[in-house]
Amino acid sequence: MTVASILTSVLLVFNSNEGTTSAVGDYPSAIGEAKCVVLDATANVQYEGQQLSYTWLFEDGSEAEGLSVEKCFDELGTYRATLTVTEDATGAQVDEAPVEIAIRSEAELNVKQVPQEDGTYQLAGNLEFSDANTEIKYYWDIDGSYHVGDAPEELVEAGTSVRLLAKFTYDGKPTQLAKTVTIGE
Structure with a gap:
């Protein structure tokens, strides 16, 4: 099983309806500016019985640990991250996969x-x-x-x-x- 196949259910969470963007006069021009997503690869993990660590590295240099992580972005846009699976005992990298995250207004x-x-x-x-x-x-x-x-x-x-x-x-x-x-x- 590869990380790429694990990531089939990870991507694209639309923003929640908190906040607005581009306020013009008395109404905004867009809704759904909350820019946080949950990346969750737990549903498809099949590395049973192995002691592994999961690290998400985001293009801004930040990291998050775990199969399910939350990441917030400053702007709407498309971002990249890499999920790396590492064996705890040896520190050896077991697998790695790039992830594309789209933050868009609703x-x-x-x-x-x-x-x-x-x-x-x-x-x-x-x-x-x-x-x-x-x-x-x-x-x-x-x-x-x-x-x-x-x-x-x-x-x-x-x-x-x-x-x-x-x-x-x-x-x-x-x-x-x-x-x-x-x-x-």
Whole structure:
């Protein structure tokens, strides 16, 4: 049994819904900023009867001991770690495997900008969200002109300030995210 096969159930824990990122005005543009994960390889360990140590080495130089460890990160992103299995009696390395850890927000609002031939932009709301079954309503403020729907009907000039509000249900509660962008930047 190799560590690589042990790690099949270790990865990608989405963030909890604590905190916010990129606060804009009265609503955040993303939710789920808790950046701690539990890496747990205990479910698949088959080194029965052996006295082994398990060490997680993270790319920031920190270490954690054990089959199940918690690690917190300062920023959203993709990180690497290595799980090393060592025999206690001899100190010999039994196995080692790299691990990729993705820390992502659970829901993030973006304004998709598609450049047109005449220099204007077609806009569309984009809520990256793990629950694809929820209804999302978009509300647009384009320099004081208001629109409702996934995308405004009009094309927008570069340099225009646009504010997008998305309303949806998150964790059983009505939730709003907002994002303000300058088109073309």
